[in-house]
Amino acid sequence: xxxxxxxxxxxxxxxxxxxxxxxxxxxxxxxxxxxxxxxxxxxxxxxxxxxxxxxxxxxxxxxxxxxxxxxxxxxxxxxxxxxxxxxxxxxxxxxxxxxxxxxxxxxxxxxxxxxxxxxxxxxxxxxxxxxxxxxxxxxxxxxxxxxxxxxxxxxxxxxxxxxxxxxxxxxxxxxxxxxxxxxxxxxxxxxxxxxxxxxxxxxxxxxxxxxxxxxxxxxxxxxxxxxxxxxxxxxxxxxxxxxxxxxxxxxxxxxxxxxxxxxxxxxxxxxxxxxxxxxxxxxxxxxxxxxxxxxxxxxxxxxxxxxxxxxxxxxxxx
Amino acid sequence: xxxxxxxxxxxxxxxxxxxxxxxxxxxxxxxxxxxxxxxxxxxxxxxxxxxxxxxxxxxxxxxxxxxxxxxxxxxxxxxxxxxxxxxxxxxxxxxxxxxxxxxxxxxxxxxxxxxxxxxxxxxxxxxxxxxxxxxxxxxxxxxxxxxxxxxxxxxxxxxxxxxxxxxxxxxxxxxxxxxxxxxxxxxxxxxxxxxxxxxxxxxxxxxxxxxxxxxxxxxxxxxxxxxxxxxxxxxxxxxxxxxxxxxxxxxxxxxxxxxxxxxxxxxxxxxxxxxx
Numbered sequence: 080x081x082x083x084x085x086x087x088x089x090x091x092x093x094x095x096x097x098x099x100x101x102x103x104x105x106x107x108x109x110x111x112x113x114x115x116x117x118x119x120x121x122x123x124x125x126x127x128x129x130x131x132x133x134x135x136x137x138x139x140x141x142x143x144x145x146x147x148x149x150x151x152x153x154x155x156x157x158x159x160x161x162x163x164x165x166x167x168x169x170x171x172x173x174x175x176x177x178x179x180x181x182x183x184x185x186x187x188x189x190x191x192x193x194x195x196x197x198x199x200x201x202x203x204x205x206x207x208x209x210x211x212x213x214x215x216x217x218x219x220x221x222x223x224x225x226x227x228x229x230x231x232x233x234x235x236x237x238x239x240x241x242x243x244x245x246x247x248x249x250x251x252x253x254x255x256x257x258x259x260x261x262x263x264x265x266x267x268x269x270x271x272x273x274x275x276x277x278x279x280x281x282x283x284x285x286x287x288x289x290x291x292x293x294x295x296x297x298x299x300x301x302x303x304x305x306x307x308x309x310x311x312x313x314x315x316x317x318x319x320x321x322x323x324x325x326x327x328x329x330x331x332x333x334x335x336x337x338x339x340x341x342x343x344x345x346x347x348x349x350x351x352x353x354x355x356x357x358x359x360x361x362x363x364x365x366x367x368x369x370x371x372x373x374x375x376x377x378x379x380x381x382x383x384x385x386x387x388x389x390x391x392x393x394x395x396x397x
Numbered sequence: 398x399x400x401x402x403x404x405x406x407x408x409x410x411x412x413x414x415x416x417x418x419x420x421x422x423x424x425x426x427x428x429x430x431x432x433x434x435x436x437x438x439x440x441x442x443x444x445x446x447x448x449x450x451x452x453x454x455x456x457x458x459x460x461x462x463x464x465x466x467x468x469x470x471x472x473x474x475x476x477x478x479x480x481x482x483x484x485x486x487x488x489x490x491x492x493x494x495x496x497x498x499x500x501x502x503x504x505x506x507x508x509x510x511x512x513x514x515x516x517x518x519x520x521x522x523x524x525x526x527x528x529x530x531x532x533x534x535x536x537x538x539x540x541x542x543x544x545x546x547x548x549x550x551x552x553x554x555x556x557x558x559x560x561x562x563x564x565x566x567x568x569x570x571x572x573x574x575x576x577x578x579x580x581x582x583x584x585x586x587x588x589x590x591x592x593x594x595x596x597x598x599x600x601x602x603x604x605x606x607x608x609x610x611x612x613x614x615x616x617x618x619x620x621x622x623x624x625x626x627x628x629x630x631x632x633x634x635x636x637x638x639x640x641x642x643x644x645x646x647x648x649x650x651x652x653x654x655x656x657x658x659x660x661x662x663x664x665x666x667x668x669x670x671x672x673x
Contacts, residue, residue: 097510108526220652222602224609225625225644232637331517335606339629350610353525365522369514376513 083384087377095373099151102366103144106358116358117160151366157359159352166363170345176246177344180337181329183260184267189322191272196279201306203284211276218273223332227266227339234262244341263340267332271325278321282314289313316387323379327372405664411657418650422468431459433466433619442631445638452638454624455631463619464642470531470613470620471650474604475597477535482542483593489543490550491577495558505551508544516541520603524612531614538603542596549592553585587665595658598651605647621646 109116114131121127131137135146150156156166199211235243242259249256286292287310295309296302337346345364352360402409421428430450437457445452451460493504511519523537557563558581566576607613608622616623621643628639 093506094509094513097506098513101510101514105522105526108523110528216652216656217648220598220602220648220655222605222609222622222644222647222651224606224622225640225647228625228629228632228640229644232632232635236633236635327515331515331521334518334521335609338610349521353521353610353612358526361522361525365514365518368518372515373513 080384084377084381087380091373091377095370098369098373099148099366100144102362102369103147105365106362107140109358116356151363156363156366159360160357161352161355166359169348169360170363170367173343173345173348175248176342177333177337177346179249179260180263180267180342180344181333183264184332185271185322185325185329187264188268188272188275188325191268192275192279193318196276197283197306197311199276200280200283200287208280211280215273215277218269219277221269223266223270224335224339226269227262227336230262230266231339244339246342246344263336263342266339267329267336270332271328274328275318275321275325278318279314282317283310286310286314312386316383319379319382319386323376326375326379330368330372401664405660407660408657408664411653411660414649414653415657418468418653419472421465422472425465425469429459429462429465431462433463434458434617442636451642452636454628454639460624460639460642463624464621464646466619467621467624467643467646468650470608470618471601471604471646474531474535474538474613475600475650475654478538478600478604479542479593479596481536481539482596483546483589485539486543486546487550487589490547491554491581493547494551494554495573495577495581501551504547508547511540512544516599517603517606520607521610521612524607529612529615531618534604534607534613537607538600541603542600545592545596546589549588550585553588554581557581557584591658591662591665594654594661598654598658601647601650601654 106116107113114127114134114136117130117134118127121130128137135143138146154167156170158165159169162169195207195211199208202208231243234241241262243262245259247256247259249260292305292309295305300309333344333346334349335346336342337344338350341347345367349361349364351357352364435458437453440449440453440457441455443449443453443457449459449461451464453459454463489504489508493501520534520537520541523540524533527533527536554577563576563580566580571579604613604620605622605625608620609626611623611626613622614620616627624643625640625647628636628643631639
């Protein structure tokens with residue numbers, strides 16, 4: 080087991096290396112002289128040359144990359160062009176807000192998907208099943224920015240039950256924090272819920288058709304035991320993969336959701352930085368989201384091997 | 398063909414919806430009651446009525462006409478981006494799967510690196526770097542779609558490569574390019590069609606998100622995402638209709654291609670069929 084995790088970590092290194100090259104190259108894709116990215120209003124050639132030297136832009140590209148990478152590995156991702164704040168600091172202070180929203184949305188989507196998906200599969204073609212399937216299709220086709228605006232209109236402006244945006248830390252005022260969390264969390268969770276629910280339902284239906292289910296019933300087990308012990312355990316294996324992918328979906332959904340609900344997290348920082356052409360911040364956020372997505376994929380793969388004894392650790396590559 | 402369609406009514410439903418959207422986009426100039434960019438301040442912020450089916454925005458522009466024209470951007474980005482992803486992705490998959498060895502190893506690590514990014518994050522950062530333009534949005538969404546096709550193609554090629562008809566073709570002296578083009582590609586078109594249809598839905602959603610963030614086509618060009626973003630400031634005054642048109646546009650377009658893709662998957666690729 081530990082050997083498997085280590086092996087996967089080692090295999091991740093070349094991919095992580097390529098990821099850093101892509102992220103580094105992205106900022107260099109920007110048309111025009113790269114120094115203009117840092118220069119702001121500065122036009123004087125002498126001052127531009129000084130800037131070029133300060134940022135090492137007069138060095139050959141590979142040297143620039145290695146210097147950027149060694150700094151990044153020490154946690155130094157440069158400074159924001161707009162605020163001059165160190166990028167790492169700007170991101171770290173916004174992580175609690177993003178984690179609060181992301182974890183809540185993920186927990187919400189997994190809970191609803193498992194509960195409704197299971198009921199849906201158990202009572203196939205019932206009104207509940209048809210409603211759930213219909214909502215699933217709607218959930219994946221509705222862009223989250225539109226959903227968010229509709230929810231703000233309905234629950235903050237028409238009914239006035241919830242605040243239209245803003246963030247209150249759960250630790251400082253739990254009740255008000257929760258009230259602010261409801262709409263963004265539902266917005267962010269909807270698409271993931273739809274995708275996971277669909278997988279829960281279809282893999283349960285697949286499992287229900289297996290011979291061992293009939294065997295379990297034939298040997299007189301209670302229906303409850305049959306469903307929880309025999310069906311769920313096997314049906315969850317593909318669901319785990321889908322949930323792993325939802326971590327990525329939540330990361331990218333947070334960008335939109337946070338900016339709609341004025342949620343002071345990393346996603347909103349990304350949007351503000353894109354609008355303000357603050358490339359070092361954008362670069363850092365892209366790098367961090369790729370690395371966290373890679374890590375979550377690894378965690379899911381490890382869980383997968385725990386759940387499915389048919390996968391052996393020895394040859395458990397991708 | 399006709400009896401095949403009769404056995405798969407969902408393809409007919411999804412296909413008709415998609416076709417309807419494409420026709421609406423092509424004939425938008427003929428259907429739209431107003432010019433999408435025609436400003437008429439005397440008609441500013443009118444609620445839906447007989448004259449303006451979906452109301453007007455703050456500049457008095459007709460929301461229905463803008464929604465109709467918005468479909469042209471969404472669908473062309475969808476089709477072109479998927480074209481880019483399909484073309485490059487299949488080529489990479491064919492080389493990796495058929496040639497194998499070092500080429501396979503290197504190409505697949507590059508694909509792994511692309512897959513390490515959450516798709517939309519990558520699309521956003523590519524467009525932000527290249528500059529906010531509709532062509533760049535197409536390129537970004539296309540690049541993000543490449544891994545899907547190369548992995549799918551590579552997997553199919555690996556499965557087909559050792560089949561008897563390929564060995565037979567090789568035995569009679571056919572060259573690799575001929576084997577790939579005449580014997581392998583025709584056998585993998587079905588899963589590619591399914592994937593392409595589903596990716597059009599993804600691409601339309603991604604384009605809407607990029608335009609919402611101001612990274613797609615620039616104003617005054619009507620696009621669904623940008624128009625929804627524009628309507629946000631009027632939401633507070635309960636001028637809800639400004640965002641309903643483009644919102645429904647995105648929903649319908651994404652839904653049609655998702656629905657069609659699912660139906661095609663069930664019909665064309667029985668191995669991938671989901672229960673229920």
